[in-house]
Structures are given as structure tokens and as C-alpha cells.
Amino acid sequence: MKIAIINFGMGNLGSVRRAFEDIGSEVCIANHPAAIYDANRIVLPGVGAFTEGMACLTNAGWVSALHEVVIQQGKPLLGICLGMQMLATTGHEGGETNGLGFIPGKVQRLDAIGCKLRIPHVGWNEVNYQKDDVLFDGIPDSSDFYFVHSYVFVPEKDEHLIAKVPYDVEVAAVVRNGNVFGCQFHPEKSSKAGRQLLKNFMGYSPC
């Protein structure tokens, strides 16, 4: 099973690659959009700012390639952290920026949705399932995952909200729309629980 990790110039690429190699996946670092066409799964990692991230994706031709491979061909995609946020319709970070629009919703700063705790939200926090999902196979509800973010994905529809994390307010931890998955935490840095989640993603096949 071959996973393409999108390298758009931002992100902890090394950690993500390691994690997938660790669980036995064949990893391809996709430096160019052409590289995602022959992969079975795609991961969009990312740490950084929404606006810059989208600019990098757009300028290098990733947006149209992702539309074709993920939306038209239906290949499973996992967005991690900023990669998850860019799945949204719009980002609100220094003005409004269009996202990929794969999962309806917007991205806002934690304090804009009422969070009064320290920002960024850094550390291990519990992920509470809203519904059963293939990503959670073998992982008990309320397991701790590693978060580090200041912005959050606010899904438009409840049906896309798969798991939440409490940080003064309820924050989307996992979102999903069909073959498109996103997690706000970093599975690649969440030790054993994270490895299991990545295995589950690799094992998932869309019907």
C-alpha cells in the first residue's frame, strides 16, 4: 500500500514519513502533484499558517491535482493539523482565504470561538468519539493524542464531526466527509495510539 506525502514546503515531513514507514507502508514524498496519481493513499501534513499553506498548494498546482485524485477518483486523503484545516471551505487567518473545500466548514482562532485558555493548545488531550469510525478501530474512546494548534476547524454539518476534544470549548478533533479524513492532532507524534490510527487509515478501503 503506497502512501504519498504531499511536500508543499511546510510541515514536519520527517516525522510523518517515519510514522508511515514504521507501520510498514511504502512511502513516497510527493514533491510534485504528478507524484500522487500512482499512490493508493494521500496524506496532507502541515504545520504553519492557513494563508501561506493554501498559497503554496495553489501555486504549485496541488489544488487541481487533489480535486482530480481525491474528489473524482475517490482516493482516501488524510489531512493532519494544518492539512486538516485546509480541507475546509474558508480560513479566517489574517482575512478570509479559500480552502480546498473538501469538507464544508471554516477555520477560526480558538479565542474566536470562546476559548479562554492558553493559546496555542499544546499537549496531550483526550479525543472523544462522536460516532464510530474506521479510524478508531482498536483505540479506546477518550485516548490521548498530541495537539499543537491555535486555529480550529468548525464544520458546517454535524455529520462531518467524528470526534471532539475539550479545551475550554469543544473543538473538532477528527472530521470526515466520505473518503476525506482530517485530524487536528498529530497521529505521527501520538505514539502508539497515533500509529494505530495511521494503520486504520491505510487499512480503510472506500466502498
Add this chain to the structure above:
Amino acid sequence: MLKVRVIPTLLWKDFGLVKGVGFDSWRRVGPVLPAIKVYNARDVDELILVDIAASQEGNAPDHDSVNDFSEECSVPFTVGGGITSLDQILSLLHAGADKIAINTIAYSNPELVDAAARRFGMQCVVASIDARRFEGGRYSCFSHSATIDTGRDPVEWAKELTDCGAGEILLTSINRDGTMLGYDLDMVERVAKAVDVPVIASGGAGNYQHMIDVVQQAGASAVAAASIFHFTELTPAGAKLAMQVAGIPVRRNFVSAGQK
């Protein structure tokens, strides 16, 4: 609820790990890689690795070694020491670091903190502050592994760094470093109150109660420690258990529920 992290700090000099007292009298602790393997196998919350000689000797971060180290690390990995440019940060992130710690360069070039936060996100930038307490209670920040007095007040400097976009503060007491006499509660409390970002308390942990105190009395979001884990039988897991008993939320280690 967000958990309080227990973070072993690994100080790296030449080819191995060292630990000193007051940033001096360095003792060899052992090679780096086996230590990272052990901490990873024990599923610690996070690891911090600092090359303590880099800034003093003017060396760039050793990105090849970081690549080898991160291979063995499946928990968040912060790397610091000798960072002076965005390119170095990028290469460390590609080598497997998740966050980078900036200390010495920030005094002469605070714009680097700002540029790094804008490029890689504030969550990626840990601002490291080493501060000494003088008689009479005055504090001053030191650069170059605690050898050069910058004259900056740690509270004001922490505020400036977070204004520049630092996402966390790693606050080390030079006086308490390696003494195992407990954290500098007063300094941690003042900095934690002054900034909105998480503060990692460092320097002085000698027993589990010290960790509990710096969280409950001084408001630390995480506790870093080195000597206690290198030189005593105390462990990160033991620390978390003690903290849990004291009512502090800590991360439970993952137990598989079995495949469905």
C-alpha cells in the same frame, strides 16, 4: 482535559549526553541514541534535545544526527542549539524535529522568531530562556549556554518573544539547574502569568513533589527535567503517577482495545 506534560531534557555536547550543575561542571551521561530509544519505549510525553555547545562554538545544528535521533522518536521532539536561520529550521523539520527551540539568536535577531512563526506556525517555535536570579531577587537572562548576561528581565523578555510569535516558553533557572533543589517557583509563576502561551518549567527538579509544586503553585503547563531522570531511580512514568495522585491531569498511556 489538556494534560500536564513531563518532558525529559537531553543535553547534547560533542558526541554524547551531558548534565551539569548551574550550566557548568558537565558530567557525561552516555550516548544520545540509546537514551532516546529508552524514553520512546517508555512512551514519554515529549522530548527536548539541546546541543549546548553549538551556540558557544558557533556551530550550525547537526541535522544528520537529528535525523538519526528522530528515527527513534515517535513522540513530539523539540530540537535546539545553534539555530540562526530559517533554512536551518526547515532542514531540522525535514530531519524529523517537530518543534525547534531558539535561545541565543533571539537576543540579537528577534525577527527570526517572528519569521519562523510566520513560516512554520507559532506552535513550532519554542522560545528558550535561561535566567539567573541574583541576590536581592533581580533576574537576568543569559545567552550562549548561560555564559553571557544579556541584562534582560525574563518576564519582559518572555512577553517580547511571545509577541514575536513564540508558541511556548521553555524557562530554565540557571541557579537551580542540576541542583535538584526544586524549580524556581517565583520566576515560573511570574512568567506564566505574563504570557498566554504554555510555559515549560525547567531547572531544579529533584523529586516528584517539586513537579507538583511548579504546576499547582506556579502555573507551569509542563515540567522538564534531566538530572532526576539521569541520576536517580525516579522516572517520567513515576512522576505522572505522583502528579495524578495530586489531582493533576496527566496523559494515560495507550492500551489497545483490540481490533474490532
